[in-house]
Amino acid sequence: MRKSVVLIISTISLLAIIAIGLIFQRAKIYDETVYIEEIIVKSVKIGDDFFETYYYDHETDYGYRVKDPNKDHNAQFAIPYQENLTMLIIYEVKPETSTNKNVTFHTTIHDDIERQIATVERDSGLVTFLQDGTASFDLRAVDNPATTTKIKIRTKDFSFD
Amino acid sequence: MKKRRFILPMLVPLLVVGLLLTSCDDIIDPTTTDPTTTDPTSSDPTPSDSITDTTGDVDRGELLRLEYVSGLKEQYMIHEQIDLDEVNVQAVFENDSLLVTGKDLTFNPLVPLTNTIGVYHLEISYLEKSITRTYWVVEFDEIDNLDLPSSIAAYQAYISEKGVDKRSEFMDRTQGYFVGSDNPWRFFPEIEAYDDDGEEVSVSAYHSSSKIFEKRAGEYVQLTGDDLDNVVTIDEFASTYHFTSAAIDKTYRLTVRPYGEKYATKAKYEVSFEIKVTQGYNVTKQDDLLHFDNYNSYWDPYRASKNITPINISGLILHNDIKLKEENIADGFKYLEGDADVKLTDKDYDRVIGSLRDNNDLYRRTIGAGEHFVFNGNYFNIDYTALPYVVREGERIDEEPGKVISHFSIFKVHGEDDTAGNFTMKNLSATGNANRTEVGIKSGGGMFLKVNKSITNFYNTIVKQAFTILISENEAEKIIIEKSRGYDTFSSLLYSWGTIDFTIKDSEFIGAGGPVIIADHYDHADDGTGGYPSNVKVINSKLESWVFGQENWFTLVSAIAVVPQIIALGVGLRVYGTNTIIRGGMTEDGPAEKFNLIGVMKSGGAQAPTSDKIQGTFQIDETVGLDFDGPFMSAVAPYMPVEMPRFQSSGGEVALHDGEKLVDASNQPIIPYEYTNQNHFSGDYMNVYFNFGGNGHLGIVFGLADYITDY
16 A cells, blocks of 8 residues: 555544544434424315314213314214315424425225225325215324324215215 | 399299290101101102201201202213212201212113103102203214224324335234223214204214124124124114124124114215234223332322222233323322422422422232233323323432433333243334433433333334333343334333344334443343343344433443544444444534444443443444454454554454554454455444453444535
C-alpha cells in the first residue's frame, strides 16, 4: 500500500477521534421512527357528502359511529341502503410527525357470503355494502397493527317500512 | 333546701328502676326460642319494630328502612342474566346506616326471571325489612345482524396479507385459531341491536343457540347428544365453550345465532368460526398471565389481593390483545416510597419511585424435564409500551438517565435443575417500550423474552421496540428463531449469552441501536477454553442494522472509541475494491459514514469491547463464517503485529494489515483495485477480528456491499 494511503487513513482516524470527542458529546439517532399513537375517524364520505362521526364509549362496545344529521344529539345514522352502496372512511393520525401515516382497513370475513354485510378495500378504506345491516371496520396502523380504532356503520333498507 | 337535698337522692334510684322496667321488653335474649325473637339468619323473620343490628359489635339501633342504591337495571334484554351480587342496598338504622351488598341480601324470587317479555318484581330483604324493585324484560326491537366477535375481527386482520410494507405481516399465516382445554372460552358475537327509536343498544348477554361441527376427513359433521357432551360443555347464556381433553388436536366449526324462531333462518343472524383445540389455558387479560408464572414470589400478595388462585397450566393461548399496565404489576417488582433502599437524598430519587427493579422477570416459568410448554399468541399482540423503566442497573444509583443496561424481561423460561424442558412461543406479536431512540431513559426498557436451560422454538413472531427481543442464556441448550421478525430495538435485536446452538432461520431482523446480534463466550478461561461459547447460525434470513456509531448503545457499552477505527477501515477497504463495510449516510448535521453492524462476538465477562481470547462461531448460510479457531485464524495465529485487524470476507478472501498495507495469509501484498479492476473481497459479509492489546480478538460481522451514498 502506498505510504500516502496509510497517511490518509491515519489522518482520517485522528480527525474522526477528535471530531467525535468534540462534537458528538451525546448519543444521536438520526432516523428514529415515530409511531402512530392514535387513529381518528374524521368522517365518512358518501358521494360528495361528508358525514361527521362521533365516538361511542360503552362498557361493552366502543368506537366511532356516523352521526345522524337529523338529530341534535349523538345518535348513529341509519344510512339508507341501496344496492352497491359505497362510502369512504376519512381518517387522520396522531402525532402528525408519525414516520408512516398509513393505515389498513379491515372488516370481518364470513365463510358464507350471505352473512357478509359489507367489504372494505384494505388500503383505500372504500366500503361497499352488500346488503343492509351494521358492519364494523377496523383501522390499523401499518407500522404497528395493534394501534387501532374502529367504526361501525349502519345501513337500513327503508323500502320495507 | 334541706328537703330538696333529701328528695333528689331518693328520686335517682327510682328513676333508674323506672328506666330498667321500661327497657325490659327491648332486651333480646339470643338464646331463647321465643318466635318473636328476631334472628337475622332466619328465613322467616317476624316483623318487629325493635331490631338491633350488632354486626361487628356496633349498636346501630333499630333498622328503620332499606333504600335501594344500585345494581339493577330498569330494563333487561330477554334471557339476560341478572347478577344479584351486584345489588347494593342502604340499610338505615337509628344510629347509623350500612351498605349491604348482594351476598348479604335475600331475594324473592331467588333467581329473577328474564325468560319472557314482561314486567317483573323483585323483593329484596335484609333482616326483617324488604323493598321491591320493578324491572322490564324486553325483546330487541331490532337486530340488524350478528357479526363475529371483535377479537376475531382483530385475528383476521392480523393474519391478512399486508401490502407493500411487510414488516407487520406474519410469515406463517396458516396456523389457525386455537382454543385451550384448561378453562372455558367465551365466544360472544357482536349483536347489532337497536331500540324502536333507532338508538343503539349494547348487548352484553343473550341466549345463544350453538351448533358444533367436528372436522373429519375434510368434512364437517354436526355433533349432538353424547358425541357433543364428550367434547364440549356449552353455557348458552354465558356464551362459553369448555372443550374436554377428547377434543384436543381436533378441528371444530362453531355456529351460533340468537335463540328464538325470529332468528332461526336468516343467514345474517348467524356467525360461524373454525377453531382447533389444544392443551392450554385461555387468556383474555393481563391477570390471566399470572398462571404462566410459577416462580416469582412477588406475585403472592398480588394474587391474594385479587383472589387469584394459581392454576397449573399446560400451555397458554391468547384470545385478545393484551396491554400490560403498571397497576397490574406486583409491588415487589418496583421501587416504592418507604423501601429500605430508597432515600430522599438519592440522586435518582425523582426517577426511581415506581421504576422496575433490575434483574427480574415479570412472568417467569420453570419448565420441568420432559415438559413442552406452548405459548400460543393466536396472532394477537402483547403491548408493554406503558411499562415503567429500570432506573437502577443492579443497585447502582446514577445521577443522569441513560446509563442503565436493563436486565429486566417480560417473560422468562428456565429449565428445572439439571434438565432442559421444551418451550415454544409462536404466532405472537409484541410491542415494547424501548425503541432505537435518543431518549436515555429507554436504556432501562424491557427485554421481551429470556430463555435458559431449555430447548426453545421462537416461531412466527413479530417484535418491535424492545430493549432486546430475546436473550438466550448460558445454559440454554438450543434455540431456533424461525419465521420471525424483529425491528427497532434500543440495544441489540438478539443476544446469545453463551448458547451453543443459536439458529436464526427464514427470519428478518432490522434496525437495532447497536448490532443485530451480540454473541458472548461466557465464563471462559484466560486461554479462551471452557465455559459456554456462542455458535450462531443464520439460515436464509435478512439481518441489517445500519448505525453511525453515535447511538445510545455505543455510549452504554463504551464502544464509541472503536467507531473511528471502523470508519477508517471502511475507507481503507475502498482501496481494494468497490465494496466496503461503510456507506454514506445523511444526518441532521450533514453527511456521515455508517456501517451495517450484523454481529459482535465478545467475552461474556465484559460489557465494553475487549479482546480477551474467546471461542465461538458466526455462520451465515453456506458462506465463510467467523470462527476464532477456524482455518484462517489458526493459520495466521503467529503473525504479528497481532494488534492489527484481520479480515475475512464471506466469499472466503482474507487479509491482514501489516501496519502499512493489507497482506494476504502468506504475507504477500494485496494489489489495490486501481491496478486490477477487481474487488479483492467478495460476498455479502465481512468478518473482522479486532485486537485491542489482549491475548485474543473481538469478532465483528459487518455487511459488505458496494459503496453508495444515501444522498
